[in-house]
Amino acid sequence: MTSVPLPPLSAALAQYRPSAAATLRFRTPSSAPGVSASSSTRARRFSVIASAREMPWPHVLTVAGSDSSAGAGIQADIKACAALGAYCSSVITAVTAQNTVGVQGIHAVPEKFVGEQLRSVLSxxxxxxxxxxxxxxxxxVKVLCESLRKFPVKALVVDPVMVSTSGDTLSGPSTLATYRDELFSMADIVTPNVKEASKLLGDVSLHTISDMCNAAESIYKLGPKYVLVKGGDMPDSSDAIDVLFDGKEFTELRGLRIKTRNTHGTGCTLxxxxxxxxxxxxxxxxxxQAAKKxxxxxxxxxxDLVIGNGPxxxxxxHFELKSPSYKMGSLQKFNPDDLFLYAVTDSGMNKKWGRSIKDAVKAAIEGGATIVQLREKDAETREFLEAAKACVEICKSSGVPLLINDRVDVAxxxxxxxxxVGQSDMPAWEVRRLLGPGKIIGVSCKTPAQAEQAWKDGADYIGCGGVFPTTTKANNPTLGFEGLxxxxxxxxxxxVAIGGINAGNAGSVMELGLPNLKGVAVVSALFDRERVAAETRNLRSILMKNAYSRS
Ligand SMILES: Nc1ncnc2c1ncn2[C@@H]1O[C@H](COP(=O)(O)OP(=O)(O)O)[C@@H](O)[C@H]1O
Ligand SMILES: Cc1ncc(COP(=O)(O)O)c(N)n1
Ligand SMILES: [Mg+2]
Incomplete structure (x- = not known):
């Protein structure tokens, strides 16, 4: 089984942003020669509408029940889609009287009227x-299957809601057979929680990950392309583990288990x-992965939110709207463009030039470094921590992210x-567990397999090198441009490319034109020099020239 801890918050947030296709961009019309001013204005208006039509908004239709407390059901679906930049239309199948205590009543919408709503939206x-x-x-369920046959869509996600998190029945046993016989074979993914998986399989008991895998395999046989058995309600588990099965491979999705009473609507949201x-x-x-994250x-x-008196x-x-980074205009903790000029400090070099770590960082930022890493292999912990705290202040006030090499405790x-972290440091997924979802994690990688693992482990970026021979790191094989x-x-x-990069060769690295190569990381070319700020400024202008000539 492949174990996949989740990508970090920032990576996931990047995906929450409306994709380019989702953003309505208005193209300036190219008016034909001889077109009068007023008709050109009209042409512009039409063109705005036309280009808006050409740029569809990713669209999800939820077919679900209303939850009067707005934690789950239709209300959760609309909020989740909005947060991730998708439009969400809704066909309501039932109205529930529900709160944080449980479900007090259900009023089903007549089947024919569910069909009418489906036709209105899908046509x-x-x-x-x-x-x-x-x-x-x-x-x-039958009305839905008929509508989907008539109006096919790109994908169908079936959350077989039967029992709410509060334990109330939302769909009786009579629907089970229709789910199994008609809907599942049309589904791209079916996402039962453990109780629902158990019911679908005739009340088998599910206690372990291996039980979840077996259940996923059995449900897969009913026809969906993927099955995700969700483990939110698995007792005695310190992690929140879900199991994804694609017919061949099981993928264990492992996330932090958050200690909170506020889990009403997790399944609908996922x-x-x-x-x-x-x-x-x-x-x-x-x-x-993005959904779980x-x-x-x-x-x-x-x-710690308290809404309602129930359990x-x-x-x-829309938690992102409250984050300070959002208020400062950025949704993400990590912006890959920050890798542009990545300054890595070195204790030996600072000593040689009689500089404190703090002064080295100040100078690099003054020269235009876009991210800083403290790589102090020989420093005493106490001394290092003091210096790191001072650097955090400097970096914060300049809006430059500060990373620590290897030392999770210091970070x-x-x-x-x-x-x-490097390949022999703490594994990235373990670092993620300790740092939580909001921090940046980078991993040094030399091979595609290591890069794949870093992604699976939830890293934000990889450092790849040595691109050129380097004296900073002993026994470091050179990858060259081909390896990079x-x-x-x-x-x-x-x-970010690293290893022997300096003002003389940085341009040639960026000229490789690799779309995900966001910048260069440098040690000696900045810090084994007398004037750190000037060297940084020089390197930055070389990188900028290259970036402009490519854009
Ligand atoms: N306390 C929690 N901390 C982190 N993730 C959770 C927690 N509870 C549920 N989840 C996650 O929420 C998603 C929905 O799972 P679950 O609650 O089992 O489904 P349902 O709401 O259908 O019962 C899953 O990805 C699960 O791992
Ligand atoms: C109308 C409606 N639909 C679904 C759920 C499931 O809630 P959960 O996501 O917590 O399992 C619910 N409680 N109410
Ligand atoms: Mg739940």
Whole structure:
């Protein structure tokens, strides 16, 4: 089984942003020669409408029940899609009287009227993905299947909602057979929780990951392309583990288990996020990972919310709107463009030139470094921590992220922006566990396999090198341009090139034109010099020239 801890918050947030296709961009019309001013204005107006039509918004249709407390159901689906940049239309199958205590009543919408709503939406709007939640009767499941046959969509996400997190029944046993016989074979993914998986398989008991895998395999035989058995309600588990099965391979998706009462609507949100990501064009594994990361982050940010008096509260789908980075205009903790000029300090060089770490960092920032890593291999811990704390202050005030090489403890103690690890340091997934979802993690990689692992482990970027021979790192094989190209092409993450890079050769590295190669990391070319700020400024202007000539 492949074990896949989740990509970090920043990586996931990057996916939450509306994709280019989702952003309505208005093209300036090219008016034909001889067209009068007023008709050109008209032409512009038409062109705006036309180009808006050409740029469809990723569209999810949720077919689900209304939750009066707005934590789950239709309300959760719309909030989740909005947070991830997808449009969400809604066909309501039932209205529930529900709160944080439980479900007090259910009023099913007549099957015929569910069909009418489906026709209204599907015949008019270009829906990319249909996501189903509460389908209260076998009749509604049948009506949905008929509509989907008539109006096919790109993907179908089936959350077989039967029992709410509060334990209330939302869809009776009569629907089970129709789910199994008709809907599942049309589904791209089915996402039962453990209780639902058990019911679908005739009340088998599920206690372990291996039980979840067996259940996923059995449900897969009913026809969907993927099965995700969700482990939110698995007792005695310190992690929140879900199992994805694609017919060949099991992938264990492991996330932090957030200690909170606010888990009402986690299942609805997860399925809607998967649908939104698929609508934006993600692969299934990416969609599931991003969705799980979103739920984890939302729970984390809402863990202390108190809404309602019952045991199960709702969580905040729009937690990003409250984050300071959002208010400062940036949704992401990590911006891959920050890798542009990556300054890595070296204790030996600082000593040689009689500089403190703090002065070295100040000078690099003054010269225009866009991210800084403290790589102090020989420093005493106490002394290093003091210096790191001072550097955090300097970097914060300049808006430059500060990473710590290898020392997760120091990064935690000084509240750095993240950690960079090598292949023999702590594994990135373990670092993620310790740092939480919001920090930046970088991993040094020399091979496509290492790059793949870094992505699976939840890293934000990889450092690839040595591109040229270097004296900074002993016994460091040189990859050359070919090695760098191979790793970049294989990497799903942004890459920064490292190893022997200086003002003389940085341009040639960037000229490789690899789309995910975001910048260069330098040690000696900045710090084994007398004037750090001037060297940084010089390198920056070389990189800028290269960037402009390529754009
Ligand atoms: N306390 C928690 N911390 C982190 N993730 C959770 C927590 N509870 C549930 N999840 C995640 O939320 C998603 C929905 O799972 P689950 O709650 O099992 O589904 P449902 O809401 O359908 O019962 C899964 O990805 C699960 O791992
Ligand atoms: C209308 C409606 N639909 C679905 C759920 C499931 O909620 P959860 O996501 O917590 O399992 C619910 N409680 N109410
Ligand atoms: Mg739940």
């Amino acid at each position: 008019d709007m270009s829906v990319d993905v249909v996501k189903t939640g509460m389908l209260p009767s076998a009749g509604v 399925a809607s996020c998967i649908a939104a990501e698929l609508a934006k064009g993600a692969t299934m594994l990416h969609a599931v 979103f739920v984890e982050s939302a729970l984390y940010h809402s863990k 199960q509260g709702p969580f905040d789908h 935690l103690a000084c509240d750095a922006d993240g950690v960079h 190209r191979t790793v970049c092409l294989a990497s799903k993450l942004p890459v």
